[in-house]
Amino acid sequence: MHALRSLLPALVALAAVACSTPDGTSTSTLPLAPSSALAPAGAVGQVYTATNATTGNAILAFDRGADGSLTASGSYATNGVGTGAGLGNQGGVTLSGDAKSLFVVNAASDNVSVFAVRPNGTLELRGTWGSGGVGPVSVTESHGLVYVLNAGSGNIAGFRLGAGGLTSIANSVRPVSAASAGAAQVQFDGTGRVLVVTERVTNRISTYAIDANGVAGAPNVVVSSGTTPFGFGITGGLLVVSEAFAGAPDGSAVSSYELGRQGGARVISASVGTTETAACWLVVTGNGRFAYAANAGSASITGYAIRRGALALLDADGVTASTDPGPTDVALSVNSQFLYVLSNGGNSIRGFSVGAQGELTPLTGAATGLPSALTCQLVVAM
DSSP states (O other), X not given: OOOOOOHHHHOOOOOXXXXXXXXXXXXXEOOOOOGGGXXXXXXXXXXXXXXXXXXXXXXXXXXXETTSOEEEEEEEEOSSOOOSSOOOOSOSEEEOTTSSEEEEEETTTTEEEEEEEOTTSOEEEEEEEEOSSSSEEEEEEETTEEEEEETTTTEEEEEEEETTEEEEOTTXXXXXXXXXXXXXXXXXXXXXXXXXXXXXXXXXXXXXXXOTTSOBOSOEEEEOSSSSEEEEEEETTEEEEEEOGGGOTTOOEEEEEEEOBTBOEEEEEEEEXXXXXXXXXXXXXXXXXXXXXXXTTTTEEEEEEEETXXXXXXXXXXXXXXXXXXXXXXXXXXXXXXXXXXXXTTTEEEEEEEOTTSOEEEOSSOBOOOOTTOOSOEEEOO
C-alpha cells in the first residue's frame, strides 16, 4: 500500500457561495475539485470521512487503488457544523444505493448535507437541509427515500431526494422509544420497506414499517438481546447488531435477528461474545457470509461467520485483527474485498484485505495525520 501523502498539504481549499432555499434553510454550491484532486488513472474507488469539526464540518476524500491503497484526494466543506467529539453513532456518512449521492450529518447545526458524487469520485455540494430534529447522527437512503435519525430530539424524519435536493415528507417524523434513548444508527433493510434504529441507553431496537408514500409507521420496539446495542449491518432479512455492554471489560457481544416484513425482530444468535471490550461498530460483507465488529476498548476487530443467520467466531480469542488505538468506525469496499478502520486514537484509517474464509490481512501503511475530531464517520463509496 502506498504511504499517504501528509494530509494537510493535500487538502483542497474550496470557496463556498452561500444562498437561501425558499424555506430559509441554508445551502451552498461548491465547484468540483480542481484537476489536481481528480482520481488518478489507477483509482478504482474512494473512501470518505467527515471531520466533525466545530469550525465547520468537511468531507475528506481518499482514492482507493486496486490493491486497497489510499491516496488523499481532497476536502469538501459541508456548510454545516460538527461537535468535535464522539457522536455515539454509526452511519453519519452514507452513500446512496446508486452511488451518485453522499449524505453527511452536521450534528451541531441540526442539518444534513447532500453531495453529488462524480464518476471520478470528486464531490459537489448540492445543499444543506434541516434534519427534522435536533442532533442528527445517522442517515440512510433507499430508492430516493431518505431518513435521518436525530439523537438529540429522539426521532426519525423522512425526506425525498430529487433534482432540487431533499424534500420533507409530511407526517413522517416518528419518535424512538424514548427521547433520551441514545439512538445510534438508522438503516433501511434490503427491501426499503423497514427501518431499523438501535438505542444504546434504553437497550432497545426499534423497527418501522414504511408505507407506499414513504411514511414510517409507529415504532415496533423489541428488547435487545444484550445491553448497549450500537452499530449494525443488514443482509437480506438478517439484522446483525453489536453490543458494547456499557464498556464492560471483555464483555462485548454481537447478536443476529430475523427481521419481520412489517417490522419486529426475532433473535437467532443471542449475544455471541467478542471476548473484547466495547464492540460498537459493525459491518456485514456483501455476500452475507461474514460480520466484523470494531472493539473501541481493545483496539481490535472481531470477525464472525454467518450461516443460516447464526453467528460463530472466526477466531477463538475474538481477535481477527488488531487496529490502531481507539477504533471508531469500520467500513467495507463495495466488493467487500477490503475492510477499512477509522481510529480516533491513532488519527488514522487502516486497511485490511478480506480473505475467502473471512481472515483479515493488514495492508502496508495507513492514512495517518487525520484530524482528531474524526468520530464514527467512515464510509467506503466505490
